[in-house]
Every structure is written in structure tokens, then in C-alpha cells.
Amino acid sequence: MIIGSILGVLIFLIAAFPLKNYLLIQKNLVKKNKWIAWAHDRPSFDEYCEKNDQSISTFKCDFCGEKRVLPSLEMVIPADMRFGYISNSYEKYLHFKSHFCSKCGTDLYRKIYTE
Secondary structure, eight states, X not given: OHHHHHHHHHHHHHHHHHHHHHXXXXXXXXXXXXXXXXXXXXXXXXXXXXXTTOOXXXXXXXXXXXXXXXXXXXXXXXXXXXXXXXXXXXXXXXXEEEEEETTTOOEEEEEEEEO
């Protein structure tokens, strides 16, 4: 009876960590795909400049003409999680940013970068 309970606890510990880590990786992939779709709803900086016939050095808001743009960090998630028995590992993060006009508040473009 005691051996059975010890084996049960041992089997639970052997199965619990990998299952939890696998589910965390799957959850991270779903979240990453949603945020990448969010970032592609708006143009990138280069696409915005090309669409509105602006040079990169003299960028301004297409709606009100303001030159000042405010960045807003929306989400930070691990870039590539690797499976581990006790804990998952990752080295880089994905940063999702929106850039708004400081005068009219228009969401001008979105950016993804890895750090």
C-alpha cells in the first residue's frame, strides 16, 4: 500500500512537469500568433511612409501634420520557448509596439522587434 502511493506520487511528478511545460509552450504559440496578427493589422513604419509618400527622415502624421510620434509598448512575450523537463527556456523576447501621433492620438503604425 505504501509502495503504491509512493509510485503514484512519483508517476505524478514525472508526468506533471513535462505536461505543464508543453502546455505553456502551446499557450505561448497561440498568444504569439494573435499578437503577430494584431501587428499586421496596421502598416509598418516603412509601409506607412511609402503609402503616404513621406521620407523616413521627415516623417509626420498624415492626419494632422504633427512630427512627434509616441511609442506605446503593448506586449512582451518570449520569442522561442524551448521545452525543458523542470522549466522551459528562452533567450529572446518579442516586443509589440504601437506608435501614436502626439497631437491627434491616431494609431499610425505598429512594430515588432526582438531583444
